[in-house]
Amino acid sequence: MTGTQSITLHVNGExxxxxxxxxLPLVDFLREHLGLxxxxxxxxxxxxxxxxxxxxxRVVRGCLMLAVQADGATVxxxxxxxxxxxxxxxxDAFHRHNALQCGFCTAGMLLTAAExxxxxDSVPARAEIRAHISGNYCRCTGYQAIVDAVAxxxxxxxxxxx
Amino acid sequence: MKTNAFAYxxxxxxxxxxxxxxxxxxxxxxLAGGQSLLAAMNFRLDEPTAxxxxxxxxxxxxxxxxxxxxxxxxxxxxxxxxxxxxIAEHLPLxxxxxxEVAHPAIRNRGTFGGSLALADPAAExxxxxxxxxxxxxxxxxxxxxxxxxxDFFRGLYETALEPGELVTHVTVPLPAPxxxxxxxxxxxxxxxxxxxxxxxMRAPERTRVVYFALSERPVRARAAEAAIExxxxxxxxxxxxxEGLDVLxxxxxxxxxxxxxxxxxxxxxxxxIASPETxx
Ligand SMILES: Cc1cc2nc3c(=O)[nH]c(=O)nc-3n(C[C@H](O)[C@H](O)[C@H](O)COP(=O)(O)OP(=O)(O)OC[C@H]3O[C@@H](n4cnc5c(N)ncnc54)[C@H](O)[C@@H]3O)c2cc1C
Ligand code: FES
Ligand code: FES
Numbered sequence: 130m131t132g133t134q135s136i137t138l139h140v141n142g143e144x145x146x147x148x149x150x151x152x153l154p155l156v157d158f159l160r161e162h163l164g165l166x167x168x169x170x171x172x173x174x175x176x177x178x179x180x181x182x183x184x185x186x187r188v189v190r191g192c193l194m195l196a197v198q199a200d201g202a203t204v205x206x207x208x209x210x211x212x213x214x215x216x217x218x219x220x221d222a223f224h225r226h227n228a229l230q231c232g233f234c235t236a237g238m239l240l241t242a243a244e245x246x247x248x249x250d251s252v253p254a255r256a257e258i259r260a261h262i263s264g265n266y267c268r269c270t271g272y273q274a275i276v277d278a279v280a281x282x283x284x285x286x287x288x289x290x291x
Numbered sequence: 292m293k294t295n296a297f298a299y300x301x302x303x304x305x306x307x308x309x310x311x312x313x314x315x316x317x318x319x320x321x322l323a324g325g326q327s328l329l330a331a332m333n334f335r336l337d338e339p340t341a342x343x344x345x346x347x348x349x350x351x352x353x354x355x356x357x358x359x360x361x362x363x364x365x366x367x368x369x370x371x372x373x374x375x376x377x378i379a380e381h382l383p384l385x386x387x388x389x390x391e392v393a394h395p396a397i398r399n400r401g402t403f404g405g406s407l408a409l410a411d412p413a414a415e416x417x418x419x420x421x422x423x424x425x426x427x428x429x430x431x432x433x434x435x436x437x438x439x440x441x442d443f444f445r446g447l448y449e450t451a452l453e454p455g456e457l458v459t460h461v462t463v464p465l466p467a468p469x470x471x472x473x474x475x476x477x478x479x480x481x482x483x484x485x486x487x488x489x490x491x492m493r494a495p496e497r498t499r500v501v502y503f504a505l506s507e508r509p510v511r512a513r514a515a516e517a518a519i520e521x522x523x524x525x526x527x528x529x530x531x532x533x534e535g536l537d538v539l540x541x542x543x544x545x546x547x548x549x550x551x552x553x554x555x556x557x558x559x560x561x562x563x564i565a566s567p568e569t570x571x
Contacts, residue, residue, distance in 0.1 A: 134299060151299030151342070154333075173293055174330040175397060187370070187399040193329045194400065197299050198322075198344065241396065263481040264394025 136200040140165070141209025149196045156180040156191030158199075159206060167207035167236050171266070178265030181237035182206055188244045207236040216243055218285065222278035230269035237265045242279045252288045255280055294332040298341040305430050305459055308345050312455040313432055315341040321457050322346065323366060323405035326397050351404070351459055354378055359465055365404025365458040370395070372403055381465055384423060384490055387474040388415040394482040404458040407443070410450045412539070413484040413504035415476070417444055421509045422472075422490040422501040425463045431456030444508040470494035473560030476504070477552050479543070486543040487552035491560055493519065500557065505549055506537050515557055525565065529558035 133148040140163060149158060154173075159165040159182070171179035173192045180191035183205040210216050216239050222228070229235045245253060245261040253261070258279050259272070267275060298315070302308035312319055319341035320328060331337040345351070351366040354375040361381055363372065372378055373389045392398060392406070392415050406416040407427060420427070420440035427443045429436050432455050440461075443451045452458070466472075476488030485504040492499045498519045500512040514534035518527060533550040540546035 150296070152294045152296055154293070154329075173333045175326060178394070178396065181396055188396045189399050190326070190396055192333065193326050193397075195299070195325070195329070195342075198325070198346070244395070260481050261395055264396055 134197050134200075136197055138199045138201065139203045141205055141212065147196075151195060151197050153196045154192050155184075155194045155196045155199050155204070156182065158196035159191065159204070165206050165208050167211075169233055169236060171233070176264075176266070177234075178237040178241065178262075179234055181240045181265070183210070183240060183244075188240050207239065210240065210243070216240075218282050219243060219246075219278070222282045223275070226274045226278040226281070228270060228274040228278040234265060234267040234269075238262060238267065238275055241265050242275075242282075245279070246283055246286055249283070249287060252283045253280075258283070293335075294329075295335065295338040297339055299344065300341060301344040302348060304348060305350070305457070308343055308348065308457055309430055309432060309455065311343050312457070315343065317454050319343055321408075323408075324368065324401040326393070326401040327405065327409050327411070345457065346402075356381065357462065361463045361465065363403050363461045363463065365402060365407075365460055367403045369393070369398035369401045369403065369406075373398060382423070382463060384472040384474055384492060385416070385419050385463075387472070388419050388490060391415055391474075391476055391478070391482075391485070391488075397482075403461065407461065408450060408452060408458050410444055410448050410508065411484070412447055412507055412509075413488070413543075415474075415485070415488060415490070415503060418488065418490040418501045418503035418509040419474075420461065420463075421511065422492050422499040423463045423466065424497070424499070425461050427451075427458055428460045428462065429456050430459045435459070437462075441511065447507045449508075466492060467494045467496070471564045473564055475556045475560050477556070484543075487549050487556060489553070489556040489560055491557075493564060500532075502536070502553055502556075504543070505533075505553055506539055510536055512536060512553070512557070519561070525558045525561035528561055529554040532557040 135148050137146050169179040171177035175190050175193045182191040184202050258276050300311050320339040322342040322344045351364040353364050354377045355362050369392050379386050425440045426437045438451045471493045473491040476485035478485045488503045490501045498516045500515045501509050503509050514531040515528050532554045538546045538549050
């Protein structure tokens with residue numbers, strides 16, 4: 130069966146049915162078939178993190194997963210997460226700290242940072258923030274401002290509750 | 292499209308996977324986490340005719356404690372190994388190593404069995420498997436069998452797996468309560484493959500010093516193991532760290548540099564084990 134296969138998945142809260150070729154990467158399905166271009170494609174081999182998505186709650190590489198593998202899965206992209214205001218404080222902090230310039234890496238950075246903050250019940254050290262975003266390349270900012278922004282949100286979200 | 296066209300078939304059980312592999316022939320590949328396979332296919336470094344998706348075989352997922360051993364399903368994701376209380380309590384070497392395997396998003400999909408089956412010479416988990424005397428359990432057309440980790444890794448990306456065989460799980464004997472472990476690697480950036488790495492265990496009845504990213508496969512440094520068992524000082528053990536080993540320079544470091552790294556890593560690991568604050 131090299132023909133198309135039928136898949137059903139949830140994307141940003143909506144059920145999607147489609148027929149796809151097995152070789153179609155999930156990120157290309159989202160961008161080209163569903164028009165969700167907030168997720169980017171840089172290297173296509175897992176190195177840069179521009180294609181970060183959430184699948185069944187976990188951040189993964191959209192270039193290293195096939196659309197057929199997402200059959201039955203729940204997928205969230207930057208668009209969906211922005212709409213349900215899950216990233217608003219991070220987006221605001223990135224903006225204020227100049228943590229983006231061209232913006233190519235930003236969707237991936239936001240999703241990856243959000244995953245770290247959601248998993249933690251104590252404020253992560255800067256070194257932990259750096260380790261967590263180590264798989265996301267930014268060719269513009271030099272990372273410092275990104276770590277500043279994430280650290281600020283971590284202190285507000287997690288530190289603020291204590 | 293980045294990859295060649297291929298058939299995609301999903302296996303729900305181990306028997307299914309073995310049967311489909313037989314039907315699809317030698318140019319089919321098992322798809323586990325896809326974190327190495329799909330990357331290679333995107334560059335057409337690998338052009339399989341079919342992918343057999345084994346990632347939904349539930350029986351092959353998870354970490355549990357068996358009788359005198361820990362059982363790790365081949366499809367257990369790196370992130371789940373990292374979060375496993377059983378691993379944290381019983382296999383501190385794996386707990387230390389898993390945090391150095393790639394980046395969080397890749398650990399969210401990459402699998403334990405995939406890492407062993409791939410046998411990248413710079414990978415952490417194959418070296419841990421050898422250091423812990425793990426056994427690799429395999430299913431295939433000829434039935435089920437198990438291979439000692441040290442015999443499983445044959446060479447550069449080469450294992451004891453025969454065509455159509457898959458790794459089902461790994462068993463690791465529970466280390467003795469007095470066992471001490473050492474794990475260290477040198478990499479350019481966090482999450483990168485290592486330039487040279489070390490996984491070691493010192494237990495009353497056995498010492499294992501295993502290097503990765505040094506040779507074509509994870510290798511035991513037997514001269515160093517003997518020196519440690521003789522009670523030699525960390526410096527003296529480190530001096531023989533690379534003795535008798537074939538070291539392969541690559542674009543991360545030359546052969547001479549890797550030999551130097553091997554000695555440095557062993558001295559550091561032995562000093563850490565000797566210092567009383569260290570618990571693992
Ligand atoms: C940017 C990047 C950085 C990385 N850094 C590291 C690192 O520092 N250290 C490290 O160890 N790894 C690293 N990896 C690789 C990662 O750990 C992979 O997940 C792992 O090596 C392969 O596991 P997988 O489940 O993704 O296997 P897949 O990619 O699905 O498969 C790899 C190969 O193994 C075969 N295979 C998979 N599972 C089985 C099985 N159960 N039985 C038989 N054959 C099987 C497949 O057919 C294929 O040939 C990195 C990957 C990327 C993209
Ligand atoms: S495009 Fe997926 S990691 Fe670079
Ligand atoms: S803002 Fe340009 S790559 Fe990060």
